[in-house]
Amino acid sequence: MTALPARRSVRQLRLRGVGEADLDALAHLDREAFPDEPYPYFVLRQLYDVYPRHLLVLDDGTALKGYVLVGTPPDATRSWILGLGITRDERGRGHGRRLMLEVLRRLRADRVREVCLTVDPANLPAIDLYASLGFTAEPDVRADYFGPGADRLIMRLTL
Template sequence: MGALPARRTARQLRLRGVTEADLDALALLDRETFPEEPYPYFVLRQMYDVYPDHLLVLDDGTELKGYVLVGTAPDKSRSWILGLGITRDERGQGYGRRLMDEALRRLRGIGVAEVLLTVVPTNTAAILLYETLGFTAEQTTRQDYFGPGADRLVMRLRL
């Protein structure tokens, strides 16, 4: 009988800032994660240019397995989580939490007062993750937040 394959641990994925060379892979990851609503490449490019210190990836040495993108107001009063994605094969391993923990640690470090995000109201796994990180939801779902039929729940965390 052969040995079972070792289960990957969080230590095997390196959390790091994105580089310009990662942009093609980041666009592929975003399309896999959000097939109906991926960011166009040019938007990811511009976000990299504007928020390079707030675009983090998980890298297994051959490909990107996850990312978090944060946009912060110039006065650091507020930040938005603009994207959090994990490849299908790595979901449920705690990598979303790892990315969010690091993003929130960095935001606290620069004195950000509050962090907001939006989530599809039926994405219970994401909502649970955000709640365990201290985010609270607005009372009602915001209808058509991103256009017709694109409802979102807005969640907030005060740092």
């Protein structure tokens, strides 16, 4: 009798808003998703305080596996995607798309007219995701957008 290959336990990922008790786990997730440039805890704390409605996570019941964070000013003319991160073990499974579709739905309901984001020009999977959602890239990469050597592509979506 041959042994069957070990199967990874698949947990359902629940999309939900963030609570204050989630901030440590969110900081951990952000460090995993962006090891070279994670948000400092205090910044995540303040972003949670300012933008709680548009800070969504994917939770498997034991850990956070993904998040999206959007900043929207009071006039709601333009929102910015401030972060979209998925743990390494969950990438490539459509979770980023799921988070983006939900947050875009909420932004439309809030009558936001435009959504912008920045992305590393070398991050082709992210660029492809955003383009598939209707975002278009500015023609030129913004050199040193986040400081020396931190170039970014700016993408926009009219809602």
